[in-house]
Amino acid sequence: MTSSGEHCIVISGDVVVGWALTSTAKEPSGDPVGKWYDQDKVKVRPLEGGAWLLSSIIQKLKPPGFCVASPDWGEPFDDQNFNKYNHYFATLKNFEPNKDKDPVWRQSLIQGYSRRPVPCGGINPSSPENQHLDYVIPNDPANPDIVVIEDAGVGYRDVHDAPCWPRSIEADTGQAPWCIIEAGYGAGSGGGIARGELWARLSSESRLDRLIVVTTAEDLRHDSKLEISKNLSWERTAEDCVHAILKQGRLSRCRYFVISFGPVGALLYDHDQDDFRLHFERRNMEDAETYKKGGMWGFTTTLTAAISMALMEHCKNPSSPPHIDTAIEAALEAVRAGYEEGYNINGKTKGGFPAIDFPIQTVTSEIKRVSKEMTKGGEGDTFGQVHIPKPTQRSDSARAPKWSMLGEWISQDTATAEKVVKYGIDFALPEVPIGRYAGLVTVDRKEIESYESIRNLVRAYWNRPVTRNPEPVSIAVFGAPGSGKSYAVKQVVESLQLPHKFLEFNLSQFESVTDLLSAFHVIRDIGLRGEFPVAFWDEFDAFHERDLGWVRHFLYPMQDGKFRQGEIEHPIGRALFVFAGGTSHSLDAFEGRHDFEAAKGPDFMSRIRGHVNLLGTNSGKGDRYHVIRRAILLRTWLEKFPKLMDEKGNADIDDGVLRAFLHVPRYKHGVRSMKAIVETSSLSRASQFGRSNLPAPGQLALHVNARDFMSLVRTGELNAQPAKQSGENRRQRTRSNRKRK
Structure with missing residues (x-):
């Protein structure tokens, strides 16, 4: 808190100014040696980044009763401020949106970056006593509630006893404030997560239990000693990240460790609970085509800002734990919204000059909205959330079945396959990744x-x-x-x-x-x-x-x-x-x-x-999921008959018919046999797939053992609950799995 009793959050770190080249021309002129006045007209505008962007987002998120202390970042176009910044150069292009909206501005080309001319210099870099005065924080409180550091690995971390560091970091007395460090790998020989004098100060024993590290999977992949897969499956990437965290020594002892996967997910490690939890977009992994229509920066910064808001709420109400998982989910939703909106190319700098704006208003509004809804017990439909077992909790045998989210889910719900057919894959498997490849769908x-x-x-x-x-x-x-x-x-x-x-x-x-x-x-x-x-x-x-x-x-x-x-x-x-x-x-x-x-x-x-x-529709040795594969196929084929689906997308199929499709011991010709039974059933005008719609026993015998199939048709009732009741149970189970941190 400040001397006046007001709560305070301090923000500092590496600052990056992006210089964006914008043009409305659809195609470049293609003439590298022509006269300059014959070329397309372009504009160059600055775009705040690093600690500057982080400060701007947190300013919009801070609750009443909190003040923000940060350096005066100045005016990008002023010559005297130019040496303050690291510089990033990109070309922006007008992209067609994913939905029926106006075109949006995003990065089409990254030219590169340059570090500030004098390494973390300052107003008078030739005088050691004046170094870093450009980053000094006015009215820097000695005992803030929270300190947030942007450590991009481009100079700020390497300074010893720097006057630009927050006072509360320099001092090592009293209760340490909460500290969030957004850690990048950095460049050159000094690159690495959590390196330098800054990390040595923040990771002292007295600070670890109030330290939160936020980084990205891409930054971790820069470490040649770590092996983190990409675009194979969420399970494998999450397992690799768990191994990486546990190998990081003191880094794994901080209170929370968050690994960002951009707009599609994040992994949270809670040291006190010894719990790894993955938040993930079910239909997309890293490098998803959805986010290939131009790039944007600020995704990790948005995540860090959302976690900062959760900590500010906790500091105002210490009896309530910091809801870090809620902050992660809110940040992911906000990043999606920000990407859809793109950059605002009509922004203004502090001095009134033209600038590019990150969609701060959109992302902060979304963070607040989602956080409020989830605090009240709501849940989103876009992102799944699952506990990741530690390596010691799984068999090390190479022949042991791989852990999977699908296996976790169906072990708790024996009627999952029936629900896939009747209510759809999103309803039946709300916490399981979905692989969709044109017309092919799998959850295995x-x-x-x-x-x-x-x-x-x-x-x-x-x-x-x-x-x-x-x-x-x-x-x-x-x-x-x-x-x-x-x-x-x-x-x-x-x-x-x-x-x-x-x-x-x-x-x-x-x-x-x-x-x-x-x-x-x-x-x-x-x-x-x-x-x-x-x-x-x-x-x-x-x-x-x-x-x-x-x-x-x-x-x-x-x-x-x-x-x-x-x-x-x-x-x-x-x-x-x-x-x-x-x-x-x-x-x-x-x-x-x-x-x-x-x-x-x-x-x-x-x-x-x-x-x-390929495993197909018949069960093989050690195959637990053939019934789920059958269910997905059957659901796909039934959706081609609109009269079988009600207004909610629920399929009307007799329990006995469904049971037979899912549990008949063997299809003689695999997928072809299963599809043939559907195609030879009389469904073109049917509003229900009943027993009378099935083909004659002689036709069935071409593809299955007709006696086994019809025996299943006539046996008992299914365990699948009605849609309304099943949905309520799903929501209860999902909430029980989402213990707020």
């Missing part, structure tokens, strides 16, 4: 990781510079007949929105190598037309002169991107080769064949860059 961690690894591989291949003789990128897909191998690959590639052409070749129908050469010519012609050929080699493990006889004919094209016809070599060009097993239902089965080595199998696999094992 293994499948999501497999599909995402393929997406990452193909995206990286497509984006890398084209070489003179590019070789194809090759992947393998295994699964039982009817597991949907071709459909899955089509949807995953479709989700990348590349200008591709899908080509399917069944090698079991090829009579000779001449047929294979003709296929290579077709692939080459597609590439020459400017499209990306996706060649699906079905049953590549079929017999040709010998077991696995086709494999050796692919080695040269896969390795060198060429094929020979007579004495002539032909380049294939960029392409995706997808090898789908026909007789081998998994990678292990393929590599375990007795003829694998003799047929050049090891050479073939050395050229494969990724693989997927």
Whole structure:
């Protein structure tokens, strides 16, 4: 508090001024040497960042009875202030919005940054006693409630006994204030999370229990000793972050540790509760296409400001714990809203000069709104929240089933599959990540990781510079007949929105190598037309002169991107080769064949860059989720019959019919059989999928054991509760899982 008894929050740290180049031209002129007056007219405007932006947001969030103490950041256009700032340079472009709104301004290109000319210099950098006077905090209280530091790793952290540091950091007597440090990795040899004199001061034993560290997954990934995956699954990324936190020594002993994943999520570690909790957007992971329409800075700053507001409320009411998880959820919603609005290019600096404004009003209003609603017991629909087990709470066995959010959920709700079909996946699985790839939907961690690894591989291949003789990128897909191998690959590639052409070749129908050469010519012609050929080699493990006889004919094209016809070599060009097993239902089965080595199998696999094992609709060894996969498929097909869905999107299906679809022991031809039963049922005019709508037993027998199927149709009632009651139970369970920090 201040001497007058008023609560106070102190803000300081690295300051960055962004210099944004804006132009209304849709395309650049393309003339690098033309006359300047023939070029497009552009404007250059400053955009506050770092501790400056943090201070501006917190000013809007502070509750009554709180004052804000921070340096006077000055006027960006004044020469005497120029050396105060680190500088960041970007081009802004008018982007089409995600929804039916006006175009928005976001970053289209980042040119780079420059550090302040004199390392943390000041008014008179040649005089040590005057260093950092540009960051001195007027009316800096000795005992503030909260100190917030922006440590971007560009100078502020490295100063010893700096007069610009808040007085409460310099002093080490009395009760330490709450301290939030927004920690970036920084640049150069001094880079790293929590480094330098500043961290040594903040991490003393007397301060750790009131210290909050906020950083990003990207900053942690800069540490070569840490392994944090990206865009595979939320479960894997969260587990990697848990390992990273526990390896950080003293950093893991601070009161809270928050890792931001940008606008899509954050991980919170509560040291006192020894609890890791992930907040995540269920339909998106990092680098989601939703947030690829231009970039913005300020996401982590918004998160830090929201946590600051939660601490200010706690300081005013110490009997109530700081609701950090509420602050995280509010910040995520606010960042989404800010991204949709984009930058305001008609802002003004303190001196009245033109400037770019971060959407401060929008994000602060959203933080306040969401915090108020959640404090009253409400919950959002966009972000899930789940407890992440510590490594010691999971088996270290490589053969142990992977922990997953889906497994956690269905272990508590045995009627989950029925609810997926009747009420939809969002209702039935509100705390489970969803992988959506064009028309393909999955909630299985293994499948999501497999599909995402393929997406990452193909995206990286497509984006890398084209070489003179590019070789194809090759992947393998295994699964039982009817597991949907071709459909899955089509949807995953479709989700990348590349200008591709899908080509399917069944090698079991090829009579000779001449047929294979003709296929290579077709692939080459597609590439020459400017499209990306996706060649699906079905049953590549079929017999040709010998077991696995086709494999050796692919080695040269896969390795060198060429094929020979007579004495002539032909380049294939960029392409995706997808090898789908026909007789081998998994990678292990393929590599375990007795003829694998003799047929050049090891050479073939050395050229494969990724693989997927599709599980399909039938249960396999250790497969817990085949019923969920069936439920998602059935729900997808039922949605194509609008009369079966009520105004709330609930499907009207008889309990017995639903039970049979989900629990029949086996579909003879996998996904194809399940789909065939739906398609041969009389549903075109039906308002309910009842028993009378099913095909005749003779038709059923083509795809399932008809007696088993009909026995399930006629047995008992399902456990799924009515929608209203089920929804209430879901909300109660979700609230019980969200213990406010």
